[in-house]
Amino acid sequence: MQQATHPVRVPLVTEPWGILKSLNAARQNVLSIIPEIATRQPMVSGKTGKRWHMVMDPDAIRRILLERLDDYPKSDVTKNLLRPAIGESLFIAEGAHWRWQRRAAAPVFSHRNVMNLGPIMTRAAEAASGRVSGAGPRAVNMADEMVRATFDVISDVTFSGDGGFDRDAVHRAIDAYIAEAGKISLFDVLGFPDWVPRPGRIMSGAALREMKSVADTAIDARRDAPHDDVPDLLDLLLDGEDPETKRRMDTGELRDNLLTFIVAGHETTALTLAWSLYLCAFDQEVQDRARAEARAVLGDRAATGADVPNLPYIRQIVDEALRLYPPAGIISRTAQKHDTLCGREVRPGDTVMIPIYALHRNHLLWQDADAFRPDRFADRKAIERYAYLPFGDGPRICIGASFALQEAVVILATLLSRHRFTPVPGKEPKPVMILTLRPEGGVWLMAEPADGINRKSA
Template identity: 65%
Template sequence: MPIAPSDTGSEDQDLRYPARVPLNRKPMGVIASALTARRNVLELIPELAVRQPMVSGRTGARWHMVMDPGALARILKDRVDDYPKSLVTRLILEPAIGDSLFVAEGAHWRWQRRAAAPAFAQRNVEALAPVMTAAAEASAARLSRQAGKVADVHAETVTATFEVISDVTFSGDRGFDRDEVHKAIDRYISQTARVSVLDVLGLPAWVPRPGRLFAAGGVRDMKRIADQAIAEREITGPRPIPDLLDLLRAGHDPETGRAMNAAELRDNLLTFIVAGHETTALTLAWALYLLAFDPAAQDRAAAEARAALSGRAATAADLPRLGYIRQVIEESLRLYPPAAFLSRTAKARDELCGREIRPGDTVMMPIYALHRHQMLWDDPDAFDPDRFAPGVERDRFAFLPFGAGPRICIGASFALQEAVIILATLLDRLRFDLVPGLRPVPRMILTLRPQNGIFLRISER
């Protein structure tokens, strides 16, 4: 049974460590679990989950939290078809992104993945880098105007990454209203994506979830705007330098010859827009917080950026010389993985860590706990980018910010390239310092966001 957060949370407020989520220590029932999940999904994780390979229980239905790398490899790679996305995941995501890559299962997923794969080939990711460089330059300019002040860096990284994803998806389309889509996405994540009490009780999908019904207008707006932009592209034709819409329109499954129709294009593009800007924005915001928390690490990263850039914005060609900044990004993804809690429903009988898995069991993968597991990481709550230095070995399934196996995030290289380009550009020009009394609060609804932002003092270097 899930257990409730500590009354004091004193251990979790240890100021020697960056901000962290208080894990659960007291038993609670179905309703309390549902209310906790609506507030912060990560507060459902038992404290035992960072010390044991697997934790099981029952809250209406049987559930298992898995932190063992071998068992995770079995779920995500060896028997991936036996562990489809959970009902709760589908209920949250399908209204916005349909049966697209992130949600689809089996053959329907496989043909979409094969059709979309060329769009994310390394040559195409690198070809889109100038958009990232331009966004990094604009972000640095905006923050430079805040020099000497305290600013919400999360709000800024959201702006920067949304500029990137909208430009690489619908470059220059008049029919794509960026501001309206941005607002619709924010409404969707803050309202529609909350876990419902009805989800926890296991009620079927046809039972309406009131919160999602009330927020349906934002989802309709998002789809309408994307449909308009796709229809316009059918008339105007591809861009001289293909953007993501062009690449997906040209893509097809080499095995079946199938290509995406307009609705499938829309749903997949919205998947990339929602995930592509939200997750990278969070990674950058948490990275800036961690560097402010550790000034010595920030100085080291800034020196690397200055040696490579000398005042200009970073490009894809600079990436080989920005290795420590890449390590900072990876350590940020370890401590604050945007997709911090994954959930599957077992289809077949199995055994994980010596425990029976029955069809219908909920199998959860709390990536947040995996990345802070005491058996897998030294001093796991500490910020240490050198964990990711060249030559340092770790189990492949101990670090899963992008998942693993055949369903690993298709945009992982895109996101890492973008994050390094923007972070290096900012560190070359600006310094970020903590503000006493303004400690961020990690809170997961759909993604691991800083509740009420990340406020840092900005100064020029």
Template identity: 70%
Template sequence: RPGRAAAARDLEGMQAAMDAAIARRRATGPGAVPDLMDLLLGARDPETGREMTDAELRENLLTFIVAGHETTALTLAWALYLCAFDQGVQARARNEAQSVLGLRAAGAADVPRLGYVRQVVEEALRLYPPGGFLSRTAQAEDRLSAAVIRPGDTVMIPVYGLHRHRKLWNDPDAFRPDRWADRAGIDRYQFLPFGDGPRICIGARFALQEAVVILATLLARFRFTAVPGRRPDPVMILTLRPEGGVWLEATPA
């Protein structure tokens, strides 16, 4: 299809850019503070001691770049959308952010003191998980209720439905960040925005930290309100995207 051909050209350009970056780093060596590329270049298989080839390095770097930007952006878009419709939640999160930050940008060291902002992010991830479904290939026979699962079967996990299941959540369709005040009271497998098990999102901790840092910085500086007539519909296109975008008015706080 024409779109696939265009995407292939774009992918070739991204691969070439990564190949050039890897070659430059091999030539110059690591910096004073190791970054992601340095860590990947220095990685060794614990059993065989094998290093990654340049092709493997390239694909890992592209995975981090491609998978790591849209999902966090979607989380922030949905979080701001939800805050725009609940000014009480937004004001509470803003007060916390301003008390910690003033008007400076947040950093990683601020995250432990931004507990309520984190609760807003987690509630946004529950209501609008960027990865709205997961799939796994069964390795062994199993049974799920009356269904027999055979090796090789694909099992689909509807994360969006799981996060709004009425037997798992009180008032599941409501935006209530306070439900995350007692994180230990929420079962591990009823909240899967990053998946779980051996294939859990490799950037889960970083993504959550990044979202808290950016959201706190924005809320400390701006007040967000919804634009009438621009309510987005969640559409599943691999990720859960707001159809038409999230339209908000931002005014200085």
């Protein structure tokens, strides 16, 4: 059987759909409603219940995300889906309420603090490598392994030393909420107010209440009994204050932001790693080159935060995986004022989407856009800024981007230096986005010791 020339992709729409067909498709895979033409045009508009625009032009995107940020707040659909889980945290808040939280939280993700948390990432990389080695040469669902590894990291950097914190319960509650409430509700699309019950959220309400209660208890306990170790995420947030107003987060605000960081801080990085490993298995030449780089830098040890600048090709693989499979494959805004984008009228109330999946595969912006080519990122200055948005951009760029990239490079370099990954026939992942772009069915790869290495990592 001849290997495909391009890695897996989402089949996009080639004909107009009505609202019910679009809604049904979106509940199964949000990206499936993107028209194929969006990969070949700067902007596509239509009406499905309400007017919408998909924008792939970098200059227009800059206008939305930077120049007229307040005129394009996050869409009501996005807020309605996520508010029950993460409240008015950084991800959802707008205007002054967002600004003071961002100012208070920004120092948490400084280069110094991210580097201080590097040993936790190294331990997680060692543990993941050990699990793969210990299982023996066999097919491994690396998507599940990467979720476990990144949840180990985020729970350790969030609640280090809190043995009473039920990490598994929080993880189960997050997964339950995403599974039940993440699917777009018809009520959300039609703009019904928040107080109209959504069936999925009723089903997951108990799990959410338990998760919030566990987090509140942990926050209050840390206030009463701070620890003396390297400050973790909770310590840093407890100490954080808005430098302009001196305001600090109360327990509810701390909890909502912590839960935001837990959700965003483990699943998105896990997905990046899973897709990176799939792509390395897809292209053995890329994998061999990455392994050579990792071994030259690491020898037999696991990667550390300090190694990241010396692993440029592995970083390029991560960048290319984020281009082909961005965890947030589409972002949505609601226009507040009249505007013109790409010569087209935008009215107040219009939904303005940036389909990052289509932007990253737009043939006007990328050569052989569906191909896996890490060398695209050898010169990052050659990449048009608003053509590549895995973490968004403008003032609302992902606050944890440097944390996520360091973690991804540390774990990927460690795994590739020690293991060879090859595809499992008939087990190709399917890219499906509900809230994030996941590999449906998992990423099943044969994992064997690389070039005769046979070690079991602690």
